[in-house]
Amino acid sequence: MSSMDLLVIVSTAVALLAIAIGVIGPAIAMGRSITQALDALARQPEAEKSIMRTLFIGLAMIESLAIYVLVVVLIVLFRNPLIEYLLPG
Template sequence: MSEISVVIEVSTLAAVVGLAIGVQLPAFAMGKAISSALEALSRQPEAEKSIMRTLFIGLAMIESLAIYVLVIVLIILFRNPLLEYLLHP
């Protein structure tokens, strides 16, 4: 195998693992946030607006982490910075 194909295969594997972890962890965090918000709503229904506002801001922040992971994985797959060093030594 050539050096380029090894780098491409390793970067593809790293992208897949990174995407799997980068999507799984925010999903768990979203589930925990929603569960905690529902528990808080059951204890204090009069604070619904405050709890829901805080929940949606938190969910947006958690979702942005998954989007950042997707962007980095796409950069690794389609514009791999390591290939420049192999092609132009």
């Protein structure tokens, strides 16, 4: 096995691990925010529009964190900066 094969295998494994860890945080945050929004709706049903608007804005911000993780992992997978050190020349 060449060093290039090893780099591809290791970077793929690390990318999978990064996606797994990078999505856990936003998933927990989304669950907690939805739980809190439902709790607030149960306490004050008349404030439904305000709560739902704020909830959706917050969920969009939380989801952007998971998208940033995906973008960084795809950049590392398809344009790995470490490959330059292994290529001859």
